[in-house]
Amino acid sequence: xxxxxxxxxxAIFLFLIQWGLAQQMHLSSSIEWHxxxxxxxxxxxxxxxxxxxxxxxxxxxxxxxxNGSVVGIRxxxxxxxxxxxxxxxxxxxxxxxxxxxxxxxxxxxxxxxxIPDWFGRRLVALQLLDLRYCSVNGPIPSSLGNLxxxxxxxxxxxxxxxxxxxxxxxxxxxxxxxxxRNSLTGSIPSSFSSLRNLTRLDFSSNFLxxxxxxxxxxxxxxxxxxxxxxxxTASIPVQLxxxxxxxELDLSENSLSGSLPVNLKGLRSLQxxxxxxxxxxGSLPDSLFSSLSHLQTIFLGRNKLDGALPSALWSIPxxxxxxxxxxxFTGSLPNLSSNSSSTGAVFNLSNNLxxxxxxxxxxxxxxxxxxxxxxxxxxxxxxSGNITLTRNCLQMxxxxxxxxxxxxxxxxxxxxxxxxxxxxxxxxxxxxxxxxKRLIFxxxxxxxxxxxIVLLVLVLVxxxxxxxxxxxxxxxxxxxxxxxxxxxxxxPKDPIFQSGMxxxxxxxxMLRLTGDFSEANLIKHGHSGxxxxxxxxGGVPVVIKKVDLKSFKRESYMVELELLSKISHxxxxxxxxxxxxxxxxxxxxxxxMTNGDLGSSLHKVNILEDDIFQSMDWxxxxxxxxxxxxxxxxxxxxxxxxxxxxxxxxxxxxxxxKFEVRLGxxxxxxxxxxxxxxxxxxxxxxxxxxxxGTSGSSSAACAYDVYxxxxxxxxxxxxxxxxxxxxxxxxxxxxxxxxxxxxxYDKDLVTRIVDSSLxxxxxxxxxxxAMAIVARSCLNPKPSKRPPMKYILKALExxxxxxxxxxxxxxxxxxTSSARSWSAVFFGSWRQSSSESATAPCHTNRxxxxxxxxSGRVGSYGSGGNEFSSSHKRxxxxxxxxxxxxxxxxxxxxx
Ligand SMILES: *[C@@H]1O[C@H](CO)[C@@H](O)[C@H](O)[C@H]1NC(C)=O
Ligand SMILES: *[C@@H]1O[C@H](CO)[C@@H](O)[C@H](O)[C@H]1NC(C)=O
Ligand SMILES: *[C@@H]1O[C@H](CO)[C@@H](O)[C@H](O)[C@H]1NC(C)=O
Ligand SMILES: *[C@@H]1O[C@H](CO)[C@@H](O)[C@H](O)[C@H]1NC(C)=O
Ligand SMILES: *[C@@H]1O[C@H](CO)[C@@H](O)[C@H](O)[C@H]1NC(C)=O
Ligand SMILES: *[C@@H]1O[C@H](CO)[C@@H](O)[C@H](O)[C@H]1NC(C)=O
Ligand SMILES: *[C@@H]1O[C@H](CO)[C@@H](O)[C@H](O)[C@H]1NC(C)=O
Ligand SMILES: *[C@@H]1O[C@H](CO)[C@@H](O)[C@H](O)[C@H]1NC(C)=O
Ligand SMILES: *[C@@H]1O[C@H](CO)[C@@H](O)[C@H](O)[C@H]1NC(C)=O
Numbered sequence: 001x002x003x004x005x006x007x008x009x010x011a012i013f014l015f016l017i018q019w020g021l022a023q024q025m026h027l028s029s030s031i032e033w034h035x036x037x038x039x040x041x042x043x044x045x046x047x048x049x050x051x052x053x054x055x056x057x058x059x060x061x062x063x064x065x066x067n068g069s070v071v072g073i074r075x076x077x078x079x080x081x082x083x084x085x086x087x088x089x090x091x092x093x094x095x096x097x098x099x100x101x102x103x104x105x106x107x108x109x110x111x112x113x114x115i116p117d118w119f120g121r122r123l124v125a126l127q128l129l130d131l132r133y134c135s136v137n138g139p140i141p142s143s144l145g146n147l148x149x150x151x152x153x154x155x156x157x158x159x160x161x162x163x164x165x166x167x168x169x170x171x172x173x174x175x176x177x178x179x180x181r182n183s184l185t186g187s188i189p190s191s192f193s194s195l196r197n198l199t200r201l202d203f204s205s206n207f208l209x210x211x212x213x214x215x216x217x218x219x220x221x222x223x224x225x226x227x228x229x230x231x232x233t234a235s236i237p238v239q240l241x242x243x244x245x246x247x248e249l250d251l252s253e254n255s256l257s258g259s260l261p262v263n264l265k266g267l268r269s270l271q272x273x274x275x276x277x278x279x280x281x282g283s284l285p286d287s288l289f290s291s292l293s294h295l296q297t298i299f300l301g302r303n304k305l306d307g308a309l310p311s312a313l314w315s316i317p318x319x320x321x322x323x324x325x326x327x328x329f330t331g332s333l334p335n336l337s338s339n340s341s342s343t344g345a346v347f348n349l350s351n352n353l354x355x356x357x358x359x360x361x362x363x364x365x366x367x368x369x370x371x372x373x374x375x376x377x378x379x380x381x382x383x384s385g386n387i388t389l390t391r392n393c394l395q396m397x398x399x400x401x402x403x404x405x406x407x408x409x410x411x412x413x414x415x416x417x418x419x420x421x422x423x424x425x426x427x428x429x430x431x432x433x434x435x436x437k438r439l440i441f442x443x444x445x446x447x448x449x450x451x452x453i454v455l456l457v458l459v460l461v462x463x464x465x466x467x468x469x470x471x472x473x474x475x476x477x478x479x480x481x482x483x484x485x486x487x488x489x490x491x492p493k494d495p496i497f498q499s500g501m502x503x504x505x506x507x508x509x510m511l512r513l514t515g516d517f518s519e520a521n522l523i524k525h526g527h528s529g530x531x532x533x534x535x536x537x538g539g540v541p542v543v544i545k546k547v548d549l550k551s552f553k554r555e556s557y558m559v560e561l562e563l564l565s566k567i568s569h570x571x572x573x574x575x576x577x578x579x580x581x582x583x584x585x586x587x588x589x590x591x592x593m594t595n596g597d598l599g600s601s602l603h604k605v606n607i608l609e610d611d612i613f614q615s616m617d618w619x620x621x622x623x624x625x626x627x628x629x630x631x632x633x634x635x636x637x638x639x640x641x642x643x644x645x646x647x648x649x650x651x652x653x654x655x656x657x658k659f660e661v662r663l664g665x666x667x668x669x670x671x672x673x674x675x676x677x678x679x680x681x682x683x684x685x686x687x688x689x690x691x692x693g694t695s696g697s698s699s700a701a702c703a704y705d706v707y708x709x710x711x712x713x714x715x716x717x718x719x720x721x722x723x724x725x726x727x728x729x730x731x732x733x734x735x736x737x738x739x740x741x742x743x744x745y746d747k748d749l750v751t752r753i754v755d756s757s758l759x760x761x762x763x764x765x766x767x768x769x770a771m772a773i774v775a776r777s778c779l780n781p782k783p784s785k786r787p788p789m790k791y792i793l794k795a796l797e798x799x800x801x802x803x804x805x806x807x808x809x810x811x812x813x814x815x816t817s818s819a820r821s822w823s824a825v826f827f828g829s830w831r832q833s834s835s836e837s838a839t840a841p842c843h844t845n846r847x848x849x850x851x852x853x854x855s856g857r858v859g860s861y862g863s864g865g866n867e868f869s870s871s872h873k874r875x876x877x878x879x880x881x882x883x884x885x886x887x888x889x890x891x892x893x894x895x
Contacts, residue, residue, distance in 0.1 A: 044084015114138025283307025
């Protein structure tokens with residue numbers, strides 16, 4: 001009996017619950033029912049998702065009800081009708097009639113148009129608004145500040161414009177404010193410091209400017225603060241250090257300045273510190289990292305930070321990602337092997353001033369980039385592909401800095417440099433371990449993989465193809481090789497040099513000369529072989545290039561040997577001898593160049609005088625420019641077929657005791673590519689020659705050398721080292737900026753780029769200006785508009801003619817033809833004589849050929865003068881490398 005009653009009660013109970021639920025699940029308001037129908041049609045939602053005959057609260061996808069009222073609408077992910085898809089609009093007026101609506105989520109549902117102002121006045125119950133990826137545009141209505149129940153505001157990934165409304169600061173219950181990846185401008189309103197419950201604030205990737213408000217430091221619940229990729233300025237407010245709950249801080253890619261506040265040590269929960277790509281300065285405070293023990297990723301790359309990395313950094317237990325690249329950090333790297341931080345970590349310390357010996361076993365890292373520093377000594381485990389060590393002072397590693405560079409760097413710190421780091425390590429290894437090391441190298445070479453061999457074969461095939469009219473095909477036939485058509489007057493031949501390949505040495509002799517190629521005698525790892533210092537019997541110093549055929553292609557020394565055995569010129573590095581009897585190691589012996597190369601002697605540290613930098617004087621610089629131009633002019637114009645150097649940079653310009661130029665780095669020399677070359681070969685060459693970008697010409701064209709020479713000239717003018725050897729984005733940017741200061745109308749402009757260590761008077765300044773103008777015309781982006789080397793040589797020999805005649809003639813002719821008169825002075829001789837030399841050997845590319853044909857006509861007009869008819873002007877524009885400003889001026893004059 002009792003049991004029966006119990007059952008009955010239970011049944012009634014269940015019925016009541018079901019009835020109650022049904023009541024809740026039924027839409028009780030007809031206004032809301034109509035509003036839903038409105039919304040359904042204005043957004044074009046398909047009947048499958050929102051079936052018209054079914055109960056919305058039970059069956060419509062994304063519609064959520066409570067007590068018979070709609071409280072949540074999520075249209076994201078719903079499919080649209082054809083009409084709805086064809087014409088999506090921000091048509092949500094019906095929302096205004098859901099007075100109890102708590103959440104509206106349309107993320108990913110296209111709603112082009114702007115957020116209506118009434119949102120802020122009608123949706124009074126709203127707690128969540130998610131319009132991410134909705135193609136919303138226009139400004140954020142300030143009325144949203146009235147939605148005082150709002151907890152989540154997601155408007156990221158749209159095209160919102162205008163400023164961040166100050167009124168949003170009234171949303172005191174807000175937990176998430178995500179406005180990332182829009183086009184918002186203006187500064188971050190200080191009112192946002194009232195958003196006390198905020199946990200996530202993301203304004204990244206907008207166009208925000210101004211300073212970071214110090215008030216953000218009062219948002220004590222904040223866990224994520226992402227302001228990256230804006231244009232924020234000023235320094236990081238110290239108040240941010242109060243954000244003890246903060247897990248992720250991202251201020252990267254702004255223009256923040258000042259130093260990293262030591263107060264940030266208050267960020268005890270921080271796991272990600274991303275402040276890269278700003279303008280932060282100064283050193284990292286020592287105590288900063290001692291309390292940040294949860295850090296996992298640190299990005300401080302590409303700032304202007306300096307000093308040593310605080311030692312506490314290395315004790316952070318879970319640090320897995322560290323990027324401090326592109327700063328001026330210095331000091332040495334401790335032995336990290338006892339700390340877990342190195343195992344499996346990704347460290348980028350590249351492009352800083354770190355130095356000293358590497359103790360940490362690098363294989364522990366999953367990726368480590370130490371390039372562009374001054375680390376020295378040996379590295380045992382560089383075999384992994386994830387270790388980058390280029391541009392250091394390391395032993396037995398390819399692509400390192402020059403010895404001079406390393407010595408200077410260490411000298412500035414009062415340290416002596418030697419490759420082995422002997423002062424800190426046991427003396428350099430004996431011959432046994434040396435050959436062992438060589439063996440390892442060879443094995444590494446072999447196991448470097450088939451890919452390398454395939455590449456080698458490819459390179460070989462291409463080389464044979466492109467050079468077959470030049471050197472390669474003429475092996476062994478002495479009288480068909482490139483022969484000089486004439487010697488430059490006034491330059492006596494080098495007596496030793498006439499013996500062609502020079503003396504032949506035995507391998508045993510060479511071992512004696514170089515102390516068994518001991519590391520102590522290594523000058524540098526060149527890109528075509530290792531260079532050693534040695535002494536001939538009788539104490540004559542020489543430089544010996546060792547080409548190990550396991551590591552270098554055979555061509556690199558063959559080309560050079562063939563070249564130097566067939567041609568001779570005082571402007572090429574004298575070859576004193578060779579040694580080819582060893583099967584694997586081929587040796588070339590050169591005259592020792594007392595003053596090294598241009599790169600190392602432009603600014604020399606004078607160790608006797610307190611490490612003071614001594615800059616080369618202007619007269620010497622001009623002499624070097626002329627000398628190098630002579631060498632190139634010889635290769636381009638006096639050899640048949642014309643030869644292209646292909647590796648002109650400061651380090652290829654060697655200087656003897658009188659600063660006479662001798663061109664080195666001849667292993668890339670090649671006959672100028674001719675235009676009949678088949679398309680396939682040229683196509684195949686493309687990926688191989690990376691230098692086509694800026695220089696705009698194939699590296700096997702004379703115009704390519706001219707371009708590189710232009711960079712050398714700029715290096716002489718500005719004293720900025722390293723321009724001629726790199727072709728990266730920074731260099732291009734620098735070039736662009738620098739060229740804008742070179743104008744034929746404004747001498748004083750050039751003073752802004754002239755090497756500040758040069759002492760020059762007004763007369764010399766004119767020469768500097770002239771050289772800058774020549775450099776500018778060499779750097780013309782169009783290869784066909786760069787002047788041939790022989791005219792560059794003439795211009796450099798008479799620098800004042802370029803600027804002085806320009807001035808006097810412009811005074812005479814006023815504006816009408818002053819532009820042309822400049823080119824007439826610089827290139828008048830070219831016009832005149834290009835008719836004589838229409839058959840000059842260097843004219844093998846398409847443009848030059850047409851140029852030389854036409855120049856015949858130009859020559860017959862007399863020329864050299866300032867009066868050019870308009871028909872000449874067309875011609876002159878084709879063949880003259882006039883700076884763009886002149887062409888513009890001419891255009892203006894014509895109109
Ligand atoms: C629904 O009704 C219950 C009881 O009547 C009430 O406690 C609850 O707050 C109501 N919910 C809404 C959203 O009005
Ligand atoms: C809201 O409901 C009222 C009736 O109460 C109606 O007049 C109005 O058109 C509705 N608004 C929308 C946008 O559906
Ligand atoms: C909005 O809906 C999408 C898709 O269902 C979901 O991923 C997202 O988390 C929702 N937004 C919020 C704030 O819950
Ligand atoms: C902020 O959060 C606290 C604790 O969670 C809560 O008590 C307080 O009401 C919230 N403030 C606002 C304005 O919602
Ligand atoms: C900050 O935002 C940017 C761009 O929106 C994003 O790439 C980055 O990962 C974010 N940072 C963090 C720490 O989440
Ligand atoms: C490093 O210091 C040098 C010399 O002070 C300066 O020219 C250079 O811009 C600095 N580099 C960076 C990345 O701050
Ligand atoms: C390694 O970490 C420990 C603490 O975990 C620390 O005491 C030691 O100094 C760290 N080693 C280095 C080289 O920083
Ligand atoms: C670095 O430390 C590890 C472990 O303490 C040790 O085995 C290794 O020899 C050290 N390396 C050097 C070069 O001192
Ligand atoms: C190199 O780095 C990649 C990506 O970081 C990683 O997957 C791979 O395991 C690393 N290789 C080695 C040998 O550590």
